[in-house]
Amino acid sequence: MLRQDLDLLCSPLNGIGLISTDVFDTLLLRQPKSQRSRIMEAERRFARLLEQQGLPADAEELFRVRLLAEKFAYRALNVGGCVGEVRLLDIVARQLAILGLPPELLHRRIGLETDIEKTSLSANSRLAIALRQQRQAGIRIIAVSDTCLQASQLCELIDHFHGPGLIDKIYSSADLGATKRSGQLFSAILRAENISPSEMLHIGDDEIADQAVPRKMGIHTVHIPTGRIRRYVTRADGARSAALRTFRRRLALSRSASCTVNDRNSFGREVFGPIAAQFCLFIWLYATQAQAQGDYALAFCARGGIGIRQAFEALLARLQLPLDMLRENILVSRLVAARTALETGNRAVLDELGREFAKSSFAQVAHAVGGGTYELPPRWDATFAPAHFFDMLKSPCGLPVLDDVVRQNQLFKRHLDTAFGPARPIILCDTGLYGSTQRLLAAGLPERHFETIQFARCNYKRLSEDHFPDVTGLVVDAKLYNPLRIETVVLRYWHVIESLFEPAIPSVRHLTECEDGTVSGNAGAIAHHVIDATAGNELLSGVLDYIARLESGGQVMRQADIAWLRLKRAITNPSALDMVALGVGPRSIDFGRSESIHVLAQTDRAGLAARLKTTKSQLWREGAIARDFPHMKFALLPALELAHIARGVSARLYR
Known part of the structure; x- marks a missing residue:
């Protein structure tokens, strides 16, 4: 002092x-001991207590789940406005629920936290x-x-x-x-x-x-500021503890047996099963904190959200995790969201349209967003220039397009009101990456509060990140693939994550009013108890098989570590079986268009240099190398991995 x-x-x-x-x-003055060190000591004591009661316990597992519960609680709080507070009572209750431990242990565990504080404070x-x-x-x-x-x-x-x-x-x-x-x-x-x-x-x-x-x-x-030396020593203690835990975890993983797969279903069960279940646990942690803050609703976006919902509901039932929150599948897509921003004249939609329709004409964009057939003058055949689109829509020839946009928006608003009521804040749940739906709906429906949770968050579009505070990548949040962060491998082949969760239905393009006044869409019936996202989807069927056999969330965390290693190898150095298991057919471009794009396009170019050049345009480059250069892949794939490592190091040095 x-x-x-x-x-x-x-x-x-x-x-x-x-x-x-x-x-x-x-x-009360703290000794130079990091929060994580204190929590780890409390978990060690808790593990000993559990063992005395005949309950299997691992201090590292307790610690890891506790940190995850705290992490997503604070993330949900921050997105919700950061006006409340996270309670230790809730964090520990969620930790016990995930690990399948008796809730009666709640206050014993909290008491251990207080005991640790008594050893790390002074008057x-x-x-x-x-x-x-x-x-x-x-x-x-x-x-x-x-x-x-x-x-x-x-x-x-x-x-x-x-x-x-x-x-x-x-x-x-x-x-x-x-x-x-x-x-x-x-x-x-x-x-x-x-x-x-x-x-x-x-x-x-x-x-x-x-x-x-x-x-x-x-x-x-x-x-009365804390001394600088004390702060440095505390941070050093935290870094040392984190490094030791990371080393022990990687050592344990290196000794673990790799999972074996024989087909797409077993790949879904053994590899994507733990990964998808981990994602669902993160959704639950985020949602339970949001529930504690207010009357939120969870909206699973068509298409990817439908498969996520099916896995999520199965996990809640299997692990008996409570969640008293309204949950619905909704008819939404980037196109539907873009229409709302078009009506309000928000310029965020121009970024999206400019990227999606870079080589199209004004007429093609009009047909996509309006969803109808229009007689447009020749000037609409000019190459699309986003800066002029609002003026074009407000012209006499563009008004029919704008009228259709407004009608579609009215139906979508009714759809949301029917599902959630007019005022309830909505948490959108989808696969990822950029969060276009969040950005566009927030711009087009400012009267509502939207926030988004998704598998991964990445600004691959290199557009504005103004909406990122309201978007959470629950599993991955990174700018690019980093070989040293295993989970970021999905950024090398994102289409397989989308394909994992999407049912075999078209993207939502057009909404209609039914005779009973309800709203339906071209995607068909998407209600949770009506649609089965596993139909024709062996990977997702495997995920559901895995969840059906679960015993606790701790099992998910342990097996997810191994599954991530297996997925990383399958994406960055695929075997013939991996090529079959991760093979994704043509992907629809969407945004009101019927065209598709091949993840692994066939190449008819002759000559090594020409074929290597073609590889750069493939959506899954490692897969293309494994397919087109079976004898050279043992040199090409490690070289590509080294290039990613160098890029990651360079990005960290010059950011």
């Missing part, structure tokens, strides 16, 4: 009727002396903390180090669902204490939460 700060607190404070103190790194005696002096002078003393711990747990810690009687009341963000950083916790305190900001003094270490925010509200502050 700075001497001048201590002198201030030891002197009479005229006009101050309330002193609030931050808890951690202020009233700030000098501050306590100053606070007791002010308390004797008639000033009320309270403790305020942005933390996942409840006030009762904070009270136990404060009394353990300072004894009873130092603090008159404790305010925890976990209890009130409001934080210092947002300012809402200070507002709640001012109301509860019936005091004006000018009569309150706050003490803390954080420049934003403990100084800038309360000072802006008119509250007096004393800033």
Whole structure:
């Protein structure tokens, strides 16, 4: 503590009727031990407790699931506006649910967390002396903390180090669902204490939460920053612990037996099964936090979301994971979303149209977005220029197109209202990557709140990332493939992930009104209990077979590690069996068009150089090399992998 700060607190404070103190790194000082190290120690104790009760337990598995529960809870909170707080009670409850452990252990586990805190904190005696002096002078003393711990747990810690009687009341963000950083916790305190900001003094270490925010509200502050050396030592401890865990995990994986597959169904079961189940667990973790924050709904987007929903519902049932949230499959596509942005005149849609129709004419774009047949003058045959499209639509010849767009939007809005009501916030669930649907719907329907969770997030389009704060890649979030981050291998062959979850139905292009007033689409009936996404999809059938045999979420996490290694090898160095298992037929271009593109196009070019050049245009380059250069692939594929490693290193050095 700075001497001048201590002198201030030891002197009479005229006009101050309330002193609030931050808890951690202020009233209670942390030893230079990282949060992850503390959590790991708590999980080791918990594992010993479980073993005493005859329950199989692995501290690393407990630790990993606990971190995932915390990670997705905070992500859901941040996307939702970051005005509330994540509670340790909820984090541990989700950890136990995923691992299939008795919920009665909840408070025993939380008690271990408090015990660990008692070994990693120390009393700030000098501050306590100053606070007791002010308390004797008639000033009320309270403790305020942005933390996942409840006030009762904070009270136990404060009394353990300072004894009873130092603090008159404790305010925890976990209890009130409001934080210092947002300012809402200070507002709640001012109301509860019936005091004006000018009569309150706050003490803390954080420049934003403990100084800038309360000072802006008119509250007096004393800033006591954490020492720089202490921060560095704490970070070093966290890095050391993370490195050791990564080493142990990779060593264990190297000793694990590889899964064996014989056909597409077994590949789906043994490889995509754990990966898809892991994705579904992440969806549940995100959704349960959103549910705790408000009346959200989960919308599974046609097409990819339909297969995701089928796997997700199967996983919830198998592991008995609770989720009291409205869930529906919805008739949406990038085209449907683009129409909403066209009607509002939001320029975000021009980025998408410009990329999709770079070599098309204005007329072709009009037919795609309007969905009808139009008689357009010759000037509409000019090459599409996004900057002029709004003006073209507002011209007399373009009004019929715009009218059709508006009618389609009215049907889509009715579809959403029927499924979710007019006001409920919606979490879109899809495969990924860029999040175009999120970007366009947010632009076209600003009266609604949308956020998106998807398998992966990547700005492969190199367009604006303004919508990225509302898009979460639950499994992968990266700019490019990094061989050292195994999960990013899906960015080398994204079409197989889309194909895994998509049922054999067309993309949504056109909505119609049924006789009973409901809305249907050209994709047909997509309700969860009506459509079977596994029909003709052996990979997804294998995923469902895997989920049907599950025993716990811990099994998913263990087997997913092995499955990711197997998938990486299959994508980057495919065998003949891998080529069959991961083979994806023609992929529709969509966006109102009927054309398709081959993932692995046939090449009739003669000569080695010509065929190598053709490989660059293939959507799955490694697959094309394995197919077209069976004798040279043992040299070409490692060279390609080295090139990706070099690119990743270069990107990190120059970003």
